[in-house]
Amino acid sequence: MPERECFGGLLTGYPEVAVDRFDGRCLNASYFLLSHLHSDHMRGLDSAELRSVLQSQPQPRLLLSRQSAALLASWPRYAALAPHLCPLEVGVPRQLTDRLVVTALPAAHCPGSVMFLLEGGAGGTVLYTGDFRLDSHQLAEMKALHDADGHPKPIQALYVDTTFCVPQRRELPTRSRSAESVLRLVTEWLDRAPDHRVNLDCKARYGYEHIFRRLYEATGMRVHVDAEKIQLYERLPDIARCVTSCASETRLHSCRPGSACLREGSGGLLRSITLSTMFFFMNQAVDCLEYDLGGERYRVLYSFHASLGQVREMVSYLRPARVVPCVVPPNSSLESVVTLLGGASEPRLELQSGRPPTARATHWERRPSEVLQTHRQQAGRRQAPKETKRIRPKLESPARRQGHQRSPQSAVEAQEERAGAADTRPAWKSPFDSD
Numbered sequence: 445m446p447e448r449e450c451f452g453g454l455l456t457g458y459p460e461v462a463v464d465r466f467d468g469r470c471l472n473a474s475y476f477l478l479s480h481l482h483s484d485h486m487r488g489l490d491s492a493e494l495r496s497v498l499q500s501q502p503q504p505r506l507l508l509s510r511q512s513a514a515l516l517a518s519w520p521r522y523a524a525l526a527p528h529l530c531p532l533e534v535g536v537p538r539q540l541t542d543r544l545v546v547t548a549l550p551a552a553h554c555p556g557s558v559m560f561l562l563e564g565g566a567g568g569t570v571l572y573t574g575d576f577r578l579d580s581h582q583l584a585e586m587k588a589l590h591d592a593d594g595h596p597k598p599i600q601a602l603y604v605d606t607t608f609c610v611p612q613r614r615e616l617p618t619r620s621r622s623a624e625s626v627l628r629l630v631t632e633w634l635d636r637a638p639d640h641r642v643n644l645d646c647k648a649r650y651g652y653e654h655i656f657r658r659l660y661e662a663t664g665m666r667v668h669v670d671a672e673k674i675q676l677y678e679r680l681p682d683i684a685r686c687v688t689s690c691a692s693e694t695r696l697h698s699c700r701p702g703s704a705c706l707r708e709g710s711g712g713l714l715r716s717i718t719l720s721t722m723f724f725f726m727n728q729a730v731d732c733l734e735y736d737l738g739g740e741r742y743r744v745l746y747s748f749h750a751s752l753g754q755v756r757e758m759v760s761y762l763r764p765a766r767v768v769p770c771v772v773p774p775n776s777s778l779e780s781v782v783t784l785l786g787g788a789s790e791p792r793l794e795l796q797s798g799r800p801p802t803a804r805a806t807h808w809e810r811r812p813s814e815v816l817q818t819h820r821q822q823a824g825r826r827q828a829p830k831e832t833k834r835i836r837p838k839l840e841s842p843a844r845r846q847g848h849q850r851s852p853q854s855a856v857e858a859q860e861e862r863a864g865a866a867d868t869r870p871a872w873k874s875p876f877d878s879d
Contacts, residue, residue, distance in 0.1 A: 450769060450770060450771060450772055450778070451464075451465075451603060451768070451770040451771075452465060452468075452469070452470075453465025453466075453468075453469075453470040454469065454470060454473075455562065455565075455567060455570055455572065455601070455603065456567045456570075456601060457565045457566040457567015457568065457570070457600075457601075458544075458562055458565040458566075458567050458570065459472075459473070460473055460474040460475055460541075460544070460565075461473055461474075461475050461476075461477060461544075461546075461562065461565075462475070462476050462477070463476075463477040463478075463479065463560060463572050463574075463603075464477070464478060464479055464485040464486075464487075464574060465487055465488065466486070466487060466488030466489045466491065466494045467487055467488030467491060467493070467494070468488075470488070471488075471493055471494065471497050474501070474505060475505050475507060475540055475544075475546075476494070476498075476505055476506045476507065477507050477508070477546070477560050477572075478506065478507070478508040478512065479508075479551065479557060479558055479559065479560065479572070479574030479575070480509075480512060480551070480553060480554055480556055480557035480558070480574060480575065481512055481515055481516060481519075481554075481556065481649070481650075482554065482575065482648060482649070482651070483649070485574065485575070489522065489525070490521055490522055490525075495524055495525070495528075498525070498528040499528075501528075503530075504527065504528045504529055504530040505528060505530065506525060506528045506529050506530060507530045507532055507538070507546065507548075508529065508530075508531065508532065508548075508556070508558075509531065509532055509534060509548050509556045509557070509558045510531040510532065510533060510534075511555055511556035511679075511680075512531075512555075512556030512557070512558075513529045513531040513556075514556075514679040515555065515556055515650075515676060515679050515680075516529065517529075517679070518675050518676050518678065518679050519676075532546070532547075532548040532558070533548070534548050534549065534550055534558060535547065535548070535549065535550075535586070535587065535588060536548075537563075537588065541564075543564040543565070544562070544563075544564045544565055545562070545563045545564050546560055546561065546562050546563075547560070547561040547563075547588045548560060549561055549586055549588060549589070550578075550582075550586075551573065551574055551575065551576040551577070551578070552576060552577045552578050552582070552748075553574065553575040553576050553577055553651070553748050553749070554575075554648075554650060554651035554653075554748055555650060555651075555653060555680055555683075557574060557575065557576070558574065559571060559572060559573045559574055559576060560572045560574070561588055561589065567600055567601060568598070568599075568600030568601070568765075569597055569598060569599050569600055570599070570600060570601045570602075570603070571589075571599055571601075571602050571603070571762070571764070572603040573602070573603065573604045573605050573750075573758075573770075574605065575605045575607070575748070575749055576605050576749075576750055577619075577747070577748055577749060577750050577754065578750065578754065578758065579754060579757060580757040580758065580760070580761040583596075583758060583761050583762070584761070589762070596761060596762050596763065598765070599762050599763070599764035599765065600764065600765050600766060601764060601765065601766040601767075601768060602758070602759065602762060602764035602766065602767050602768065603768045603770055604755060604758065604759070604767060604768070604769060604770060605749060605750055605755070605770055605771065606755060606769040606770060606771045606772070606773065606781060607749040607750075607771045607773060608721065608725065608747065608749050608750070608751060608752065608773060609752045609755055609769070609773055609781050610725060610752065610773045610774075610775075610776055610781075611752075612725055614751065614752045614753050615751050615752075615753045616721070616745070616747045616749075616751040616754075617733055617745055617746075617747075619654050619746065619747075619748070620654075620658075621733070622655075622719075622733065622744055622745060622746040622747075623654055623655050623658040624658075625733050625734050625744050626644070626655055626658075626659070626717060626719070626744050626746075627658055627659060627662050629642075629715070629717055629734065629742055629744070630642050630659060630663070630696070630715075630717070631662070631663065633715045633740075634663070634695055637713070639713070640695065640713050640714075640715065641695045641696075641697065641706075641713070641714050641715070642695065642696055642697065642714070642715045642716075642717060643697040643698065643699060643701070643706055643714060643715075643716050643717070644667070644696070644697070644698040644717050644718075644719060645698075645701060645716055645717065645718040645719070646698055646719055647718075647719075647720065649673075649676075650673070650676060651748050652698070652719055652746070653677075653680070653683045653686075655719065655746070656683060656686045656687060656698070657682070657683065657686050659686075659696060660685070660686035663696070665694045665695060665696045666685075666686055666687055666688040666693070666694050666696070667686060667687050667688070667694065667696045667697065667698050668687070668688055668689070668690070668691045668693075668694050668696065668697045668698070668699065668705060669687045669688075669689070669697075669698050669699065670689075670699060670700070670703075671689060673687065673698075674687065674688075674689045691705035701716070713740065714740065715740040715741075715742070716740065716741045716742070717742045717743075717744055718741075718742070718743045718744070719743075719744055719746040720743055720744075720745070720746065721745060721746065721747040721749065722774060723735075723743050724743070724745045725773075725774055725775075726774060726775065732745075733745050769781060
């Protein structure tokens with residue numbers, strides 16, 4: 445069973461804003477935010493209804509990162525949206541109304557991906573992560589998330605990516621480590637014979653650029669991709685140098701299985717490497733970084749979504765009043781996610797409706813200043829968080845009125861060595877402790 449979305453595109457307290465959904469009730473919004481260009485976040489983006497709404501506005505109202513705007517411009521399907529794009533500089537606040545401010549923050553999911561920090565609305569300060577892959581030390585470096593004293597701002601609601609919040613793998617390999625695994629499989633095969641070739645089977649339209657760059661740097665070979673991707677990467681000079689449209693000039697490919705350049709008659713034995721995450725989660729017996737399927741077919745674990753540990757780190761660092769999960773993981777349920785994160789499920793869940801249960805103060809052993817200092821002491825090497833006690837989550841469920849589902853996330857308890865300046869923030873009300 446694939447993952448299920450639980451987020452319908454609307455944020456509590458911000459009725460004028462729709463995020464990553466461009467149909468249904470979201471068309472009543474005045475501002476439209478697009479976190480990145482993966483299809484599950486672009487529903488309704490090419491519709492005549494959205495264009496009609498945008499054309500009725502006095503100024504561009506489709507907000508996205510400048511890099512995403514450049515990529516979208518290369519996509520003929522969305523050419524009609526060009527006059528309505530409002531590119532945002534990452535980390536620079538944008539005043540939308542006399543009270544509403546939005547700031548795009550790096551999400552490290554794929555090129556152009558951003559999180560959105562919204563301030564000034566009735567819902568207080570809200571962070572929508574979209575799809576992300578960040579560690580707490582990266583959050584600590586984002587000025588927009590902190591007040592003048594360097595403490596994290598009070599976050600009223602955190603809408604968070606929970607795609608892989610499952611117990612099978614609390615941690616995921618870094619993309620650099622996955623890239624090294626791919627590089628080893630590639631070089632070992634190419635070194636065997638001059639006519640050997642490799643195809644990287646990449647399911648998403650883009651997001652694997654780290655792999656392409658690493659292969660180019662190590663082998664000097666560019667990766668053959670189709671014309672559509674060439675057009676896309678022309679907007680990304682750093683990646684454009686690592687790919688080619690000429691199949692005959694390289695032994696590295698990233699093409700659809702069955703493509704003409706990969707057929708047996710093209711010469712040379714082919715090794716196929718599929719970059720995926722879902723395979724490793726759906727097959728619980730597979731507990732490794734790479735898996736040999738036989739017949740020169742391999743899978744390598746490569747994720748551009750946050751791991752369970754990273755989601756818990758984010759919640760622990762930001763201490764939001766409310767956590768709203770955006771995805772129910774594969775082969776899981778909202779109740780399972782909540783239980784995994786230390787809380788009990790509630791029989792009836794309703795997102796963006798009704799008053800959430802009150803929370804009692806929780807003392808946390810791990811403070812933001814200690815997180816940052818620990819990361820610096822370990823030269824960026826993050827330890828897996830250690831559980832210290834169970835927490836009961838305060839749940840916010842999918843909005844039935846929106847007819848969609850993306851789900852709440854929980855807070856993390858992690859115990860690490862104390863060091864550095866004391867955290868002077870008041871005791872946090874845990875979103876997972878209820879009276």
